[in-house]
Amino acid sequence: MSIEMRLRAARVRYGPLEALHGIDLPVPAAALTVLLGRNGSGRTTVLRALAGAVPLSAGRVLWRGADVTRLRAHDRARRGLCFVPDRGAVYPGLTVAENLGLAAPHSPAAPALVAYPELRPLLDRRAGTLSGGERRMLALSRVVLSGARVVLVDEPALGLSPPVAARTYTLLAELAGTVAVVVAEQRLPPGLRPGTLVHELRRGALAFSGQAAELTPEGTASSPGGSGSDRPR
Numbered sequence: 001m002s003i004e005m006r007l008r009a010a011r012v013r014y015g016p017l018e019a020l021h022g023i024d025l026p027v028p029a030a031a032l033t034v035l036l037g038r039n040g041s042g043r044t045t046v047l048r049a050l051a052g053a054v055p056l057s058a059g060r061v062l063w064r065g066a067d068v069t070r071l072r073a074h075d076r077a078r079r080g081l082c083f084v085p086d087r088g089a090v091y092p093g094l095t096v097a098e099n100l101g102l103a104a105p106h107s108p109a110a111p112a113l114v115a116y117p118e119l120r121p122l123l124d125r126r127a128g129t130l131s132g133g134e135r136r137m138l139a140l141s142r143v144v145l146s147g148a149r150v151v152l153v154d155e156p157a158l159g160l161s162p163p164v165a166a167r168t169y170t171l172l173a174e175l176a177g178t179v180a181v182v183v184a185e186q187r188l189p190p191g192l193r194p195g196t197l198v199h200e201l202r203r204g205a206l207a208f209s210g211q212a213a214e215l216t217p218e219g220t221a222s223s224p225g226g227s228g229s230d231r232p233r
Contacts, residue, residue, distance in 0.1 A: 003064075004029040004150055004180035005050055010059035012045050019045045021204045022059065027150070028197060032176035034212065035184040037201035043184040044086070046201065047152045050182070051083035052076045063150075080149035082142055086158055089139035092128030099127050099138055104145035112141035115171055118164070132159035140168060143175065151181045157189070166191070188215055 005027040012020040020042050027033055027050070037043040048054040050061060052073035061069045068076060077083070090099050096119055100109035113120050116137040122130065127138060136159045143151050156172060157165035169189055172181050183189070188198070192212045200208040200215070208215070 001031075002029040003027065005064075006062045007046065007049060008060040008062060010046075010049055010061070011057045012049055012054055013057045018057070019204050020049065023201075023204075023206055025199055025206065025209075027180050027182055029180050030176065030178055031180065032173055032193070032196050033180070033182045034189065034192070034196060034198045035182065035201060036186070036188060036198060036215075037184075038186060040203070041201040042204040043201050044154055045204075046199075047083065047085075047154055047182065047184055050150075051081060051152055053083065053085075080147075082146040082148035082151045084139050084142055084151075084153045084156075086154040089142070090127040090130075090135050093126060095124055095126055096130070096138055097123040100141055100145065103142040104147075107145060107147075109141075109145065112144045115144045115167075116141060116164075133161060133164065136160055137164065140171075144171070149179055151175065151179060153182070154184045155186070156183050157185075188212060 003026045007023050007025040010020055010023045010025070011018060023042070023046065025046060035043040035046055045054065049056060052071060056069055060067055063079070091102070094102070097109070100112055103112070118134065119137055119141065122134060127135060130138065140153070140156065143153065151172070153172070156168050160168060169191065172183065173193060175181055194213065196212040198208070198210060198212050198215060199206060
C-alpha cells in the first residue's frame with residue numbers, strides 16, 4: 001500500500017489542552033480514508049494538522065516521504081492539497097460564480113455544476129444568502145474543481161439532504177480511485193467500498209485502525225481484538 005501522507009507521533013495543543021496525543025496515522029494514496037469520532041475526539045484536528053491549518057507541538061507531517069511539517073497551509077494547497085472544513089469554507093460576500101472562479105481560476109466551473117446542478121440557478125447569488133445545504137454544495141465544489149492530489153473533507157454530508165449526501169459520497173469514492181481522500185465523520189457512512197481504511201479517534205488518541213467491515217454500524221470496533229486500542233486520556 002502506497003502512502004501519500006502520514007502523521008508521525010503528531011501532537012497538537014490548543015493553549016493548555018492537548019488535542020492530539022502523539023498520533024501515527026497513514027493516508028494511503030488513491031484511496032478513501034475515514035476518520036471517525038465524536039465531537040472533541042480529535043478527528044477535525046487531524047485534518048487541520050494534515051492541511052497545515054494548525055501547527056504541531058511535536059511530531060512530523062510527511063508527504064510522499066518528505067517532511068512538510070513547517071510548510072504553511074497555502075503552500076500545501078499549491079502543492080495539491082484541498083481542505084474543505086465543516087464551516088467557513090465559502091466567501092459569503094462573493095457570488096456563487098465568483099466562489100467557483102476562485103476555486104479554479106484557470107478552469108471552467110462546469111464540472112462543479114454537473115456534480116451539483118442545484119447551484120446553476122444560484123450563480124448570481126451571494127454565498128452569504130444561501131441555505132446551509134447550498135453553501136455546503138458550493139464548498140464541496142472545490143473538491144471537483146481543485147485537481148488536488150490530497151482531498152480532506154470535514155463532515156461532507158453536513159446540512160445536505162440524503163440524496164445529495166449519497167451523491168457526494170459517490171463522488172468522493174470515485175475520486176479516491178486516483179487521489180487520496182480523507183473524510184471526517186461522527187458515524188460510519190453507508191455504502192463504503194470493501195477495504196476502506198477507517199481510523200477511530202477517542203480523546204485525541206487512536207482507538208482503532210482497520211477496515212470498515214470490522215466496525216459495527218454505530219462506528220465502533222466489533223470486537224476487542226481490533227488493530228487499535230482504546231487509550232483513555
